[in-house]
Amino acid sequence: MKMQAFAFGTTNWDEVERTEHPGETGTAYWRTQFFGNEPNQIRVRMVEYTPGYLADHWCRKGHILFCIEGELETMLEDGREFVLKAGMSYQVGDNAEQHQSKTTTGAKLFIVD
Known part of the structure; x- marks a missing residue:
């Protein structure tokens, strides 16, 4: 970016x-x-x-993502999984690691890409 x-x-x-x-x-x-x-x-x-x-879809786009509310689960193509709770963030570059998002509870996010 x-x-x-x-x-x-x-x-x-x-x-x-x-x-x-x-x-x-x-x-x-x-x-x-x-x-x-x-x-x-x-x-x-x-x-x-x-x-x-x-x-x-599985996303290839890079993001800086901040979890404002709720909980977000992010799966990477290699099988790793990460959970973001309110106040946490992640960052990934374009074409670095494919990722897919899901949430059981719902989530509100601020995303820059």
């Missing part, structure tokens, strides 16, 4: 349009903002997963 110059700004996440993204089970709700210009645009999201959510 390269953060090229863009103006200072604030975001009221309650005012950002919420979009629905069905998982294999459950639903993800995203509030998404983009900063900077292509090809180095940064996507910043507030994401909520419903209880029982399982992503419908």
